[in-house]
Amino acid sequence: xxxxxxxxxxxxxxxxxxxxxxxxxxxxxxxLIGGYTxxxxxxxxxxxxxxxxxxxxxxxxxxxxxxAAWFGLGAYGCGLILKYVALSTPLGVLAGTLLxxxxxxxxxxxxxxxxxxxxxxVTIAFGxxxxxxxxxxxxxxxxxxxxxxxxxxxxxxGFANVDILNNATSFYYFxxxxxxxxxxxxxxxxxxxxxxxxxxxxxxERRARFLGIPIEFHIWIAFTLSCFFVxxxxxxxxxxxxxADPRGLHYSQSGxxxxxxxxxxxxxxxxxxxxxxxxxxxxxxxxxxxxxxQIYIGIMFxxxxxxxxxxxxxxxxxxxxx
Amino acid sequence: xxxLQVKSVSKHFGSLVAxxxxxxxxxxGELRAIIGPNGAGKTTFFNLITGFFRPTAGRxxxxxxxVTDLLPARRVWRGIARTFQVTEVFPELxxxxxxxxxxxxxxxxxxxxxxxxxxxxxxxxxVRELIDMGGLAAKAxxxxxxLSHGDQRASEIMMALALKxxxxxxxxxxxxxxxxxxxxxxxxxxxxxxxSKLTIVLIEHDMRVVFHLADRIMVLDQGKFLAEGTPAExxxxxxxxxxxLGQAA
Numbered sequence: 001x002x003x004x005x006x007x008x009x010x011x012x013x014x015x016x017x018x019x020x021x022x023x024x025x026x027x028x029x030x031x032l033i034g035g036y037t038x039x040x041x042x043x044x045x046x047x048x049x050x051x052x053x054x055x056x057x058x059x060x061x062x063x064x065x066x067x068a069a070w071f072g073l074g075a076y077g078c079g080l081i082l083k084y085v086a087l088s089t090p091l092g093v094l095a096g097t098l099l100x101x102x103x104x105x106x107x108x109x110x111x112x113x114x115x116x117x118x119x120x121x122v123t124i125a126f127g128x129x130x131x132x133x134x135x136x137x138x139x140x141x142x143x144x145x146x147x148x149x150x151x152x153x154x155x156x157x158g159f160a161n162v163d164i165l166n167n168a169t170s171f172y173y174f175x176x177x178x179x180x181x182x183x184x185x186x187x188x189x190x191x192x193x194x195x196x197x198x199x200x201x202x203x204x205e206r207r208a209r210f211l212g213i214p215i216e217f218h219i220w221i222a223f224t225l226s227c228f229f230v231x232x233x234x235x236x237x238x239x240x241x242x243x244a245d246p247r248g249l250h251y252s253q254s255g256x257x258x259x260x261x262x263x264x265x266x267x268x269x270x271x272x273x274x275x276x277x278x279x280x281x282x283x284x285x286x287x288x289x290x291x292x293x294q295i296y297i298g299i300m301f302x303x304x305x306x307x308x309x310x311x312x313x314x315x316x317x318x319x320x321x322x
Numbered sequence: 323x324x325x326l327q328v329k330s331v332s333k334h335f336g337s338l339v340a341x342x343x344x345x346x347x348x349x350x351g352e353l354r355a356i357i358g359p360n361g362a363g364k365t366t367f368f369n370l371i372t373g374f375f376r377p378t379a380g381r382x383x384x385x386x387x388x389v390t391d392l393l394p395a396r397r398v399w400r401g402i403a404r405t406f407q408v409t410e411v412f413p414e415l416x417x418x419x420x421x422x423x424x425x426x427x428x429x430x431x432x433x434x435x436x437x438x439x440x441x442x443x444x445x446x447x448x449v450r451e452l453i454d455m456g457g458l459a460a461k462a463x464x465x466x467x468x469l470s471h472g473d474q475r476a477s478e479i480m481m482a483l484a485l486k487x488x489x490x491x492x493x494x495x496x497x498x499x500x501x502x503x504x505x506x507x508x509x510x511x512x513x514x515x516x517x518s519k520l521t522i523v524l525i526e527h528d529m530r531v532v533f534h535l536a537d538r539i540m541v542l543d544q545g546k547f548l549a550e551g552t553p554a555e556x557x558x559x560x561x562x563x564x565x566x567l568g569q570a571a
Binding site: 188189192193194196197199200203204206207208209210211212213214215218221 | 372393394395398399403404406410411412413414415419422423424426427428431432433434435436437478481484485
């Protein structure tokens, strides 16, 4: 008899080490294959957003189609702080995360009884509400032109100042550090008793309910955590662009996150990051050739969904396991 | 004090009366079977006891307290656990993981983001205990969805037991099983009843199982109460023979 669990753990450790090595060394290897550091930064931020969505979608089995709302609120929260309140990057990140997370938690409480398509529809509606608020409230948000000007501020670490505005590499490492914090928090939660109840709800809601797990309450917590994570990603997005855009709140942005998660593989923790890599790189590369780049992403998405229903990472895993 | 008192419950679905004014009292340590032809309202009756549905009329008392308006999860906390007619497990998780979720839910740790070493050890030990009790040791690290019907059912029963219930409701525990599996599940239920002194109410179609296990039997027909008594009394009951046993023969 072979011993599958032990082998599985070894493989996972190797994969994990490979992922972190690739991320840590990205500024060194990316130029060699025609990339650039800022592209890596975008992948990290959008990948984190997709992983945050997948925290809910892949592990609790609840589809939100309005996560751009909390992502965008994070971006605006961060931008508003930097523009009007204080020239502090950490304060902007903190404020944006709180704004998106708290709003998500409050509105989430209203909808956790809805399921499936109904839940997704209501989340779209919430997202659109924030989109139109940002669009119309020009005096505060800059309306259609977006919120500007603001700039990410150097980090004062006490012993050193890190210029993340002009130095793309140090900004990449700043974002990677923020990414690592969030990803570690997600992984930690998923390995906890609470994380196991999330999976239980995904696997069989009825069984979970009759184990004495109050489903709605647990979904609400998972949803709220997911909102905090995606808002946090949103604040980083504002820092990437030095700009907050109402389109970051739009449901098409939510759709992009769902696409990244599904394309990469919903059932795997890292899948959405891979989805974000494919999405961002394709976008960057194809959009320099044709303005109709979305057609190609669409084709890619259809192909993945049809032939690799568990996403790219799911397919790779299956191949490795076989 | 009776463990469970169901007082004149009814459940209407529109114009359909699925359960019509049924009462039942279960004493601690009893093994009660509920039988009846298809559509007799047995599963609906279970669903009223566990809070899956709210009764249209009537009250349900558990350990003397009214639980009629409690949500399912709260009834589980009071000590009512159940299994389903179609096995409800977490198919893509292993037996061990399935049981672990149940044990953590039962020990009030479900909201915890971390566990102390000693809590973790206790949970693992309890999971092992349940795996052994259910005869699942050889399959503990396989996905439940891959197991045979009988093993899935055993896993489901052990999950319910992980909740340390005071009342266990089993909805057709041997449904769709072969002779060997039926025998094994029957032995498992008997052990739980005899050795652990667990109070059990079960719905069952297989008459051999019912007459083998039950202390008392309640018969339902078309949503209505038909008869109640010991297995011998039920076997001799004319009304039951016409409605149910006669039909099966």
